[in-house]
Amino acid sequence: MAVFVIGDIHGACRALQQLIERVQPQHGDTFIFLGDYVDGWSQSSEVIRYLIKLDESFICFFIKGNHDAWCEQWMNTGIPDPLWLRQGGASTVQSYETSKPEEWAIHREFLNRLMDYYVDDENRLFIHAGFSSMHGPEKEHYETNYYWDRTLWEMALTMDKRIQKDSKLYPKRLLLFKEIFIGHTPTLGYDETLPMHACNVWNMDTGAAYYGKLSAMNIDTREVWQSDEVYQLYPGETGRNKN
Secondary structure (H helix, E strand, O other): OOEEEEOOOOOOHHHHHHHHHHHOOOOOOEEEEOOOOOOOOOOHHHHHHHHHHHOOOOEEEEEOOHHHHHHHHHHHHOOOOHHHHHHHHHHHHHHOOOOOHHHHHHHHHHHHOOEOEEEOOOOEEEEOOOOOOOOOHHHOOOOOHHHHOOHHHHHHHHHOOOOOOOOOOOOHHHHOOOEEEEOOOOHHHHOOOOOEEEOOEEEOOOOOOOOOOOEEEEOOOOOEEEOOOHHHHOOOOOHHHHO
16 A cells, blocks of 8 residues: 655646546555645635545545645635735635535635644654754644744755764754655755655655646655646646746
8 A cells, every 4th residue: 555645736636636647546545745735726626625535535644734724714714814815815715706605614624624744653744844843843832834934944955965864963853753745845946846855854846836747756665756737737827926
C-alpha cells in the first residue's frame, strides 16, 4: 500500500483529476494533501468537492494551508478578508456563487476539520508551511506559523550539505523528525519545476497556482508524478499570476 503526498492545488481541479489518473492509486493507498486547495484557478469549490469524494475511496489526510484558513474564516463568518480577496480569494468566492446551501455546509465542515499537521508512524511530519518552536509543532506558540512560516524551508536550504547531522550547529528543528514534507513556497522561485529536497525537508509546491505543475510523490519510492502545466488546462485564465 503506497502513500502519496500532494502539493498546493489552488483551485486547479482539472490538474488534480489528471494527476490522480496518472498516479493510478490502488485500494488501500493513502493520500496526504499539504493544503492550499483554494484560491487561484476557477475551480476551488470543485476541488473541495473532488477531495471529499476521494476521501470515500482512499485513506486521506488533509492539511490546512493559509489560503484554506482564509476561506474557512469567510465560510464561518460570511466576511471575506480584503487581503484574501486580492490573493486569489475572489476566484474562490466566485466559484461558490451557484453552490446550494447544503453543499456550502458540507464544504465548511470539511474546512473546519482540516489538520494543522500530521505525523505518521515513522515520525515523518506533514505540514503546510513550517513551525518555529525548537520543541516541535505541538509546542508552537503561533498557530499561524503552521500556514505561513518559511524559516524552516529557508534554514534547510541554507544548511543542506554544509553541516553534518552530528554537528552541534545542525538545526535542532530538523532533528525532530525523520523527514518533513511541506508546501507553501513554490519551487519555481528557485527555478525548479520538480519537488525540491534540502536536508530532510521535501518541498512539494511546484507552482500549480502560477505557471507550474501539480505534483505528487510516493514518499517511500520517491517516484514523482505531475500534471500538465496548469495554465494550459485553464485557457483564458491567469491563476494567481495576476496577483
